Amino acid sequence: MAQVEGQQHPISIYFWVWGLLFVLSAGSYMVDYLQVQGYLRWTLIIIFMLLKAGFITAIFMHMIWERLAMTLAILVPTGVLLAFIALMSLEGDYTNITRETFFAPAPHVAVEHTVSH
Amino acid sequence: MSESVAQGEHTGGMAGVAADWSSDQRAFKGVPWHKAMMWIFLLSDTFIFSCFLISYMEVRSTTTAVWPSSSEVFALTIMGNSIPLVLIAIMTFILITSSGTMAMAVRFGYQKNKNMTAFLLIVTALLGLSFVGMQAFEWTKLIVEEGVRPWGNPMGAPQFGSTFFMVTGFHGFHVSVGVIFLVITAVKVMRGSYDNERPGFMTGRKGSYQFVETMGLYWHFVDLVWVFIFAFFYLW
Numbered sequence: 001m002a003q004v005e006g007q008q009h010p011i012s013i014y015f016w017v018w019g020l021l022f023v024l025s026a027g028s029y030m031v032d033y034l035q036v037q038g039y040l041r042w043t044l045i046i047i048f049m050l051l052k053a054g055f056i057t058a059i060f061m062h063m064i065w066e067r068l069a070m071t072l073a074i075l076v077p078t079g080v081l082l083a084f085i086a087l088m089s090l091e092g093d094y095t096n097i098t099r100e101t102f103f104a105p106a107p108h109v110a111v112e113h114t115v116s117h
Numbered sequence: 118m119s120e121s122v123a124q125g126e127h128t129g130g131m132a133g134v135a136a137d138w139s140s141d142q143r144a145f146k147g148v149p150w151h152k153a154m155m156w157i158f159l160l161s162d163t164f165i166f167s168c169f170l171i172s173y174m175e176v177r178s179t180t181t182a183v184w185p186s187s188s189e190v191f192a193l194t195i196m197g198n199s200i201p202l203v204l205i206a207i208m209t210f211i212l213i214t215s216s217g218t219m220a221m222a223v224r225f226g227y228q229k230n231k232n233m234t235a236f237l238l239i240v241t242a243l244l245g246l247s248f249v250g251m252q253a254f255e256w257t258k259l260i261v262e263e264g265v266r267p268w269g270n271p272m273g274a275p276q277f278g279s280t281f282f283m284v285t286g287f288h289g290f291h292v293s294v295g296v297i298f299l300v301i302t303a304v305k306v307m308r309g310s311y312d313n314e315r316p317g318f319m320t321g322r323k324g325s326y327q328f329v330e331t332m333g334l335y336w337h338f339v340d341l342v343w344v345f346i347f348a349f350f351y352l353w
Contacts, residue, residue, distance in 0.1 A: 007223070007224075007227065007330065008224070008227055008228075009224065011221060011224060014217060014220045014221055014224065015217075017217075017220075018213070018214070018216075018217035018220075021213045021216075021217075022210065022213060025206070025209050025210060025213060025347075028347070028348065028352060029202065029206045029209070031352060032188055032201055032202055032351075032352050033201060033202075035188075041352075042353070045348050045352045045353065046348070048348070049344055049345065049347075049348035052344045053341055053344050053345070056216065056337055056340055056341050056344070057337075057341065059220075060216055060217075060219070060220045060333070060337045060340075061333075061334055061337045061338075061341075062330070066148070067133065067137065067145070067146060067147065067148070068129070068130065068131070068133055068134050069133065069134045069137035069138060069144055069145060069146070070145050070148055070153070070156070072134060073144075073145075073156075073157075074156055074157075074159075074160055077160055078160065078163055081163075081164070081167050084167070084171060085167075085171060085174070088171050088174065088175050089174065089178070091175070092174065092175050092178035092179050093178065095175075095178075095179040096178055096179045096180075096181070099179060099180075099181050100181055103181075
């Protein structure tokens with residue numbers, strides 16, 4: 001039982017991250033509450049999301065204290081998903097253009113859709 | 118755990134990665150098996166949730182119908198004022214708080230503080246339970262009052278319901294399973310299974326407080342997935 005085991009970190013770091021996650025969540029909620037729209041909205045949502053995800057993974061899940069062999073085995077396959085997202089996004093745009101050109105139910109619906117994006 | 122201090126243990130950077138993977142032994146040095154396996158399970162779970170979120174992106178970007186405004190659909194009227202997304206915001210804060218208590222349970226576990234670990238695990242489970250309760254309330258409101266179905270809804274694109282129920286349902290299932298395992302872990306802590314290294318159910322492996330950390334990995338992942346659902350489904 002004498003062996004030093006596992007992750008021992010000061011409790012203050014968890015309180016700090018907890019507080020930070022609260023602030024970041026409040027920030028992303030304010031994006032909707034204040035009705036920020038357009039590219040600013042999407043940028044803010046993504047920034048707050050990535051910061052929250054980063055802090056949860058790095059501190060709460062102890063990723064920054066793991067050996068690099070472990071970290072890379074988890075993060076590199078996850079990173080490949082970016083290519084998947086990019087491909088599906090391109091595909092989605094193409095399908096949408098095709099549908100609006102050939103079988104949009106009524107012109108005004110298609111126009112509304114374009115405006116809302 | 119003496120084999121965990123093998124060669125390459127003190128080599129950092131990419132040289133360390135190469136040493137770990139080429140050593141013809143275990144690649145994840147100093148990591149207990151259950152923790153490595155939990156990480157790999159979470160990686161596969163990441164792929165599943167990514168597939169759901171990518172299909173959601175796909176149907177939302179390809180539909181020619183208007184996508185319902187989540188800000189309005191998920192608004193709640195409290196004391197006469199309609200507040201957008203208020204329940205979702207509360208659910209987000211609850212899940213983050215439960216992640217905080219979970220992280221501290223792991224820390225007290227490694228200090229072999231039995232009572233604090235079990236207490237924090239139970240608090241985490243209760244917060245998780247309240248999250249599932251609010252989600253049940255949200256689903257009921259959406260189905261009964263708003264008339265949202267997996268095949269259509271009065272607000273716009275019919276795919277809204279199917280993606281919503283699929284994504285949040287699968288996440289809610291994860292939370293529910295997590296609550297059950299949090300209670301199991303808390304019971305094991307309380308009866309001293311990890312102090313006495315008592316083997317668990319259907320295994321000969323000795324109990325250890327490292328299991329609390331592995332439990333924590335799963336719970337933080339549930340919180341992590343919610344971050345993405347909150348951003349892409351509710352805020353986008």
